[in-house]
Amino acid sequence: MTTQKDLLEAGLDVRRDMFGVAGAEQALETATDFTAPMQDIVTRWCFGEVWNRSPLDRKTRSMLTLAIITTLGKQNQFKLHVRGAIANGVSKEEIREVLLHTMVYAGVPAAVDSFGSAVEILKDLGLEK
Structure with missing residues (x-):
């Protein structure tokens, strides 16, 4: 069973591979209370779930x-x-x-x-x- 934490880590891996460690980390580090939920969803869902799907x-x-x-x-x-x-x-x-x-x-x-x-x-x- 894939957990939310697994998806977050998978998403961070994709973001780091694509945008570099600095680019991936900057998106999360600069998130505010307002934007943090969006960054979390983008990381888990977009990069963690969708970008890792086959085929x-x-x-x-x-x-x-x-x-x-x-x-x-x-x-x-x-x-x-x-x-x-x-x-x-x-x-x-x-x-x-x-x-x-x-x-x-x-x-x-x-x-x-x-x-x-x-x-x-x-x-x-x-x-x-």
Whole structure:
């Protein structure tokens, strides 16, 4: 039986792998009384439960996440998940193809914004000029 504590630890492991120890810890350490319950749920449910389900691997989940976040137009989250996608083995070329595919189905403005955000993060990671 998986406990809430097990899910929290599993979620923290995923967050650390994707966003680095500092990024994962910062999200929890900066939580306030107001935001702590949200961070707990995100860690347990999103990263502990969903990101650890089979049969999809983390790379596939990252590509799906980039497409969904592009569609929603949530650029701050998109930038975070570009870093996570790279950590999960998604290549720069695969990110480009996800965005081109999303552009056709979700719209040009959403994809153009995400291309700009992806370039910003890829430059920070030394993967783009």
